[in-house]
Amino acid sequence: MDRSPAAHTPAPELATHTTLPRPSPGPLIEHWPLDRGVVFLNHGSFGGTPHAVLRAQDEFRRLMEREPVAFWVESFEGLLDTARQAMARFVGCPPDDMAFIHNTTEGVNTVVRSLAWAPGDEILVNDHEYNACVNAAVHAASAAGAAVVTAKVPFPISGPEVVLERTLAAVTARTRLAVISHVTSPTGLVLPVERLTRELQSRGVDVLVDGAHAPAMVELGVAQLGAAYYVGNFHKWLCAPKGSAFLYVRPDRQGRVAPLTVSHGLNSPRTDRSRFRLLFDYVGTVDPTPWLATPACVPFVSGLLPGGLPAMRDHNCALALRGRDILAAAIGAEPPAPDAMLPFMASLPLPAHSPDREARLAARPTRYADALQDRLVHHWGVQVPVWRMPALTPRPARLIRISAQVYNTLDQYHYLAHALSRELARERTL
Ligand SMILES: Cc1ncc(COP(=O)(O)O)c(C=O)c1O
Incomplete structure (x- = not known):
């Protein structure tokens, strides 16, 4: 499926939502065959294999x-x-x-x-x-x-x-x-x-x-x-x-x-x-x-950054935390775990709607685990997982999990934060 920005046509009633240009990945994307038109923030699910490998x-x-x-x-x-x-x-x-x-x-x-x-x-x-x-x-x-x-x-x-x-x-x-x-x-x-x-x-x-x-x-x-x-x-x-x-x-x-x-x-x-x-x-x-x-x-992974694998680890950990903070600020959430427990990925609980609305939203037809993820993928071109987790306190709600890999940029998390705020606002009208 072609998801390049040029081919992407937002639904008419939502055209005003896409007010930020879709950011490109960072220069290290040259090592991966990943689609540059997708804001790919989910290395965690299935990885990504570089050309050299x-x-x-x-x-x-x-x-x-x-x-x-x-x-x-x-x-x-x-x-x-x-x-x-x-x-x-x-x-x-x-x-x-x-x-x-x-x-x-x-x-x-x-x-x-x-x-x-x-x-x-x-x-x-x-x-x-x-x-x-x-x-x-x-x-x-x-x-x-x-x-x-x-x-x-x-x-x-x-x-x-x-x-x-x-x-x-x-x-x-x-x-x-x-x-x-x-x-x-x-x-x-x-x-x-x-x-x-x-x-x-x-x-x-x-x-x-x-x-x-x-x-x-x-x-x-x-x-x-x-x-x-x-x-x-x-x-x-x-x-x-x-x-x-x-x-x-x-x-x-x-x-x-x-x-x-x-x-x-x-x-x-x-x-x-x-x-x-x-x-x-x-x-x-x-x-x-x-x-x-x-x-x-x-x-390959040792050669990505000067300083080798330890430098790549430090880079991705720091990027995941920055990404989490950008997202948390946009949706008014507190970081749910100490920084030291988060290497390369970070999950945030999304603000809960009323129980009735949550039930309606959960019942929407969806290809991914939650219809919000479908919207982020197909309307915004962001690949990032959203799922419901029974363990969440005080009651089951949704989580969004970002990944940080060397080809990701802060602009990509800002774009996701924008998209997510708009989608959560849209859900409040459903
Ligand atoms: C903690 C954990 N265990 C197991 C798996 C399953 O991995 P695989 O699909 O490679 O079997 C995953 C996949 O995301 C995972 O996150």
């Missing part, structure tokens, strides 16, 4: 398709080992304890559906967890008469201690596993995973960290963290091709976990590789090029 992936694809049999039989294992060496170093774990997988949803499913649950067992989550991953836990638990218990973590939130308190208060003698986001999806909060892991595991509760957003955003030391399981996406903030993620399993837990797809590894006579490696490294014919191209992301 797509080229690296293309090379692997060409190699594979030139002679597919030789590729799989002779080359694949060595290429995968090389990519794993590089990425294990990047996330901070021994390569033998890490497997490439396609995405975090797959990784969470892999763990919760591998473990043997007994009736009465509990899996602990909190209400900022990603819906698909909670579903995976519910699915695995319900098949065995086990239960998923949800710790209530407020938003707005005063600090990481609240997460610790609420999580530990929800632990019972039956809690076997806690699934905890390193960085939460709806609220963009970095959770105190080091303290949570230590406290939970000292109470006999294994921790599965959902690190979907963490690689590149947060400095990782996965093995040192000590969690039984860690899953992370390379295809979000590290900018890998879609379908590149990793699963770390602590050596003492590797015997409990098998991939969702069991292939030749199960009865392989090989003794030169662990069972974990034989099971996970071949799960049938897939496109392995996202994994093989992922090491090319490390020099």
Whole structure:
């Protein structure tokens, strides 16, 4: 669909709303094939793969398709080992304890559906967890008469201690596993995973960290963290091709976990590789090029700004906070979380309408999670998520979550602030 400013024709009754010119992204957009006509403030959902990494992936694809049999039989294992060496170093774990997988949803499913649950067992989550991953836990638990218990973590939130308190208060003698986001999806909060892991595991509760957003955003030391399981996406903030993620399993837990797809590894006579490696490294014919191209992301993200990855992290954190402040000022909201809990993303609760109007607005037909997002995308050309979150206090309301990547500019957040104010005013007439 063409969403360039020239092709965009606002609905006649709303023409006066578009009083600001749509801002362009910053100069570093040259590295990405992103549509310059879209104000793209959602790197967080599906990442964005730069030209350099797509080229690296293309090379692997060409190699594979030139002679597919030789590729799989002779080359694949060595290429995968090389990519794993590089990425294990990047996330901070021994390569033998890490497997490439396609995405975090797959990784969470892999763990919760591998473990043997007994009736009465509990899996602990909190209400900022990603819906698909909670579903995976519910699915695995319900098949065995086990239960998923949800710790209530407020938003707005005063600090990481609240997460610790609420999580530990929800632990019972039956809690076997806690699934905890390193960085939460709806609220963009970095959770105190080091303290949570230590406290939970000292109470006999294994921790599965959902690190979907963490690689590149947060400095990782996965093995040192000590969690039984860690899953992370390379295809979000590290900018890998879609379908590149990793699963770390602590050596003492590797015997409990098998991939969702069991292939030749199960009865392989090989003794030169662990069972974990034989099971996970071949799960049938897939496109392995996202994994093989992922090491090319490390020099890419490190080369974006002088000062390397630490400079990119500082830049994106500062930009997300500036963006949040611009938006908060425009809609009269208080920042709902301390700055230190927000790397690269920031969510703001939107002012609530009357319950009747909220119900009417929630019932509007929508392609995105909320019709407000449809309006921001299709009328204003801004890509930014809006969703309803039951955990919000004092009552469920909508959140908007901005992302900050090096190609974003302050003008883009000002434009969103303008668009959002106009749309909230428009909603008050509906
Ligand atoms: C916290 C969290 N977990 C899991 C996921 C799922 O990631 P994927 O779609 O790559 O499986 C997301 C995606 O946004 C997420 O934010």
